[in-house]
Amino acid sequence: MNTQFKKGVLELIVLLVISKEDKYGYQLVSEVGRIVDVNEGTIYPLLKRLTNEKYCETYLEQSAEGPARKYYKITVAGRVYLDILKREWLEFSQTVNNFIKETSKDDKE
C-alpha cells in the first residue's frame, strides 16, 4: 500500500473508530488495520497527539489477559474536529477523483 496516501487519513480513521465506541490502543491497531495497513509505532504516537490536542481522553481499565488497557474516548472538540476532517477529506478525494476522470476521459477522444 502507498504509505504516503495514508498521511493525515489515519487520524480521520482513528477518530471515526473511537467516535463509535471507546477503544484501547492495541485494539485500534487491529481495527484500523482492517481498513488500511498500520502498525503500533504509528498508532500510539497518533493517539498521544490526539490526546494532547484534547480530541480524546483516556482512562485505564484492568484486564484479565495482560496489563491494564488504556481506553480512548472522543471529546466534544474531537467530534467537531472529526466533522471538519471528514468534510475536508470528502472534498479533497472528490476533487482528485474528478481530475483523474477528466484526464482519463480525454484519452478516448
Add this chain to the structure above:
Amino acid sequence: MNTQFKKGVLELIVLLVISKEDKYGYQLVSEVGRIVDVNEGTIYPLLKRLTNEKYCETYLEQSAEGPARKYYKITVAGRVYLDILKREWLEFSQTVNNFIKETSKDDKE
C-alpha cells in the same frame, strides 16, 4: 487545505498533467495549483525525484519571456507507474469513503 492529505497524491497529479502534454515547472505550479494548493518549493523537488526515478525526462527550450524553460516529458516507465498510482489511489480513496459512509450510516440507526 489539509497538508497531509496531499502527501503522495501530488505525485499522481503531476504525472497525470504531464501524461497529457509536456509541461515546464513553472507552468506545473499553476496548473497543479488549480487542483490543490501547492507551491514551487514542493513541485521542483518532486520533479527532480520523478526525473531521478526515470518517470520523466527533461529538455530545455528558449523562452522570450525569461530564462529557458525546462520541460518535463513522461516516459514509458512513468506511464506504467502512473497507472499503478492511479489504481492505488482509487482503491484507497474508495476504501476510506466506504468506511466513512458505514460509520455515518450507523449514526442514524
Add this chain to the structure above:
DNA sequence: CACACTACTTGACAATGCAAGGTAGTGGTG
C-alpha cells in the same frame, strides 16, 4: 540601470509513518 516578471533551485524545517526494540502483566508448561 533599477525594477518587474518569468523561471528554476536550494536549505532549513515540520509532520507523520515505519521498523525495531524495550517494559510489564498474566497464565500455562516442564
Add this chain to the structure above:
DNA sequence: CACCACTACCTTGCATTGTCAAGTAGTGTG
C-alpha cells in the same frame, strides 16, 4: 519456580514529502 507466549503500552531513530523563504538568472520597460 524458570521460562515462554501472549497481551498491551511506549519510545527512538529514520525516511519521505510538503512548506517557507531566500537566492540565482534571463528578459523587457521606464
